[in-house]
Amino acid sequence: MPEFLQHLLNTLILGGTYALLGIGLTLIFGIMNVVNFTHGALYTVGAYVMYIAVTALGLSFFAALPTAILGGLLLGAILDLVLLRPLRGADMDTTMLVMIGAGIVLQSGTLWLFGGVAKSIPTPFPDAPLQLGPVSVSWLRLFVLGAALVLIGLTYGLINRTRLGLAMRATFQDHDTASLMGVNVRLIYTATFALGSSLAAAAGALLGPVYVVFPQMGGMAELKAFAIVILGGLGNITGAAIGGFILALAEELGAGYISSGYRDAMGFLIIIAVLVFKPTGLFAKAERIG
């Protein structure tokens, strides 16, 4: 039983960052109809910005996190302006291939700049874990969970409580009508892509210190984000948030009770199972977001 409780606690912590990853991807898909194959690269970039900020720039851990998020936001905006804006109206396969190309450029660029050796990010947290009865958790992981929950909350607030969020929701429902109502749809697309990218970077910056940072870390993260998004229904933000926790639970239980080698396989088995039994995802495609 204590073992099971420990798995549940780990699920909660991993699930928070998975939810961030999934929300970012599903926002971009839902509003822009773009399958973002740079999501993993942006996750990696977030982790590396965190690493540079803490080690080379000497920023504090807590200042480095917003720096990484800002880095993802900027890179996302640039990607949209340079690659996606000229291709607006192109079919989905075209944007998908362009995004795959951009993902390769970013990943190989990271490998070229930093080399393949994994880096670890120093943290200000004590090494001794916090004992909570039968289970224990490191302070770093608790911080990661807290930060992820705050960021998820901020994203919900942005979408449901601000004018930008209103415009995003309108664009999601019907971009032609939104455009007629005076919404600057081009700007909304750029904002959406930048926001989704910043969430991916945030997830990387949060999980980077927990594990290690290396150029290929984004590949698996991206595939997991796809799994989460399919699980929650493409374009469904709440679905993605819940999907993140479900994937984390499946991975924890799979690694704990089946074999740790198949931890990463859980996401794909979930995808396949969802497509066999309920192709629209657990929560169906949302007609509206928020």
Added chain:
Amino acid sequence: MIRHIPALALLAALAALPFALGQNPYLLNALITTGIVTIAAMSLNLLLGFTGQLSLGHIAFFGIGAYVSALTSLGFDVELVGGVRVVHEPWPPVVGFLLAVLATAACGYLVGRLSFRVRGAYFVIVTISFAEVVRLVALNWVELTQGPLALTGIPPFSLGLPGLGTTTLRTKLQNYYLVLVVGTLCYALIARLVASRFGRAMRGLKENESLALSVGINATRTLTVAAVISAAMAGAAGSLYAHYLRIIDPDVFLFSTTVTMVIMVVGGGKGTLLGPIVGGLIFGLLPVALRPVMVPEAQWMVFGLVLIAIQFVMPKGIVPGVARLVTRRRASAATAPRIPMEVRP
């Protein structure tokens, strides 16, 4: 016959190529691996180009073909769940090739039945997932696959005709021609298929699925048959790969190889017969040309940039692009207005 002239000319050029290169082993090796990946790209083109379904898990069939063929010729001894022990004595590599084709065809059927329930983004993601699951099995089922330690000592192909004895294909030149023969057979099969009633059904589905359905084309069956043939060809390419390199590890399932195949198909011209071959030769040999001047990471950046640039500059690919240039030049030569002499100063 006339429309086959470009393909036959290409075949003749490829047959003569090893001698033009003076049988340089380094270049021959590059040509053989390029040829094998090109066969896989041709099979991908059947799905991506002719039915319009972007399968990003194609490497799974290639890898399964490689592993089935290698394990058939090496033998194995595994204990399954429930204590059932399976022992397999080594069989000749040619049998491995046939089993690889059959096994990947069966996988193509399963994946097709499963994934053609969905389209677009869902289809792309389910195919990627399939490839990743297979990679993780190859990595973790150490008893069967040796996991990251790789399967080594895979025997090369032996070909024999009754009364003529057998030859073991050990040299690069022999393997080059083996790849060329298999590639030509695949090309001929795809050409026949595309020109048939079935080929029209595939293209009908690509152009307008609901219209195709309304005239009685069975979408799931047509797409599944295309997936079976495509998977079997990729499996054949995987088998060639295993018996040529004679060592395989779970890295044969890397997503980057799928990306290479996609670049070959999209760059060369998806939905054309020659596109994947032209694209395969260009993007298969590009690393050879780039290797002296840049590190592999930079080469991959070039590949990524090329993939982006193709979508912006030549979205239909090289072969249709060149074909259009040629026809336009012919048309303009035929209809160009004669400039009257007196206009000139």
